[in-house]
Amino acid sequence: MYVDFPSVSSRCTAIPRSMALCYNIGYNEMRIPNLLEHETVAEVIQQSSSWLSLLARECHPDARIFLCSLFAPICLDRFIVPCRSLCEAVRNSCAPIMACYGYPWPEILNCNKFPVDHGLCIASISNETSPSRRMPRASCRDCELQESSSTKEILDTFCANDFSIKIRISKKNMTASTLFDFDMDSRLEVLKHGPLIKAEIFPKLQQWLDLDATCVHNIMRGTRSGVYIISGEVQDNRMIINKAFSWQKKNKSLQSAMRRWKMHRCRS
Structure with a gap:
């Protein structure tokens, strides 16, 4: 007990x-x-x-x-x-x-x-057998910066996810709780918005920055500021980022994917 x-x-x-x-x-x-x-x-x-x-x-x-x-x-x-x-x-x-x-x-x-299950303690609410249950979405490989991807792999990532957005992220400071505070430029380049209305993308990305500091920290890898292409899913009206690419002039594959995206047709 x-x-x-x-x-x-x-x-x-x-x-x-x-x-x-x-x-x-x-x-x-x-x-x-x-x-x-x-x-x-x-x-x-x-x-x-x-x-x-x-x-x-x-x-x-x-x-x-x-x-x-x-x-x-x-x-x-x-x-x-x-x-x-x-x-x-x-x-x-x-x-x-x-x-x-x-x-x-x-x-x-x-x-x-904690006590063995009885009527006076809080039991699990999720149904173990429910087909709608997501268990678990996270893994050690989630939300990492992608490197050495080909143009085809990048385009496949854009197709497989609900949204893809080009964004500048800056690190503000470290808080007492060991998490980082992040900020982003309001000028976004939306490549794909999926089920989201464009007007709601910025506030939902701000929510992501506020709540998922581990993910943002993984993407930035210790840098103070950078431009990234992020892709992910919309789950329960939240943006879940799972892929990111660093925007650099030397990344020819990413630049090629960006140019080809507007005319690209995803496989159904």
């Missing part, structure tokens, strides 16, 4: 809009201190923000529910903890993705601390 309950009496407080991990999760108030013994809202916001990049990699559909049950437990007359099976399902899918970037599954989330 999970026994690390806060040692002081808890209180109910509104989940602030600035807590991106759990705001609009399905309830409006959380208990402070929480199950991870964070004693202030500011501490909860700062600590929870470091999980946003993992969440954006879509490693498990119940990852947000699991994390919010700990960071922002629902304000009832008692703490409702996650079931062990929920912890194990999220860990088994997400720990390998964390390992890609050098982060082990933390001991504070040791699944043996």
Whole structure:
């Protein structure tokens, strides 16, 4: 049984809009201190923000529910903890993705601390057998900068994805939560917009920059600024980037693909 309950009496407080991990999760108030013994809202916001990049990699559909049950437990007359099976399902899918970037599954989330499933703990919501379930989308090879691709491979990438966009990205600064802040030039060159309306592309790309810092960092590879061709899918009205090419004059294949794209016919 999970026994690390806060040692002081808890209180109910509104989940602030600035807590991106759990705001609009399905309830409006959380208990402070929480199950991870964070004693202030500011501490909860700062600590929870470091999980946003993992969440954006879509490693498990119940990852947000699991994390919010700990960071922002629902304000009832008692703490409702996650079931062990929920912890194990999220860990088994997400720990390998964390390992890609050098982060082990933390001991504070040791699944043996949580109770075996019963009616008073939070069980997995996703249906294991549902054909619509995406498990998992992320991998160590996701969202990497592509190198030495031929013109045909680049055109095939444009065809296979929902959108392809030329964009300038700049790194602003490192935050206290070890994530990077990024900015982008508002002048975009949209090669393909798929199901998106052109007017909504910029704000959705801004959402990507804000929530998927790991992906952006992989693409930029330590540079402060650069121009990239990014391609990806639209999932649940969000832009998920999975391929990127660095725009350089010496990249003849990419320049050739850009010139040929307007007249190119994708195979059905």
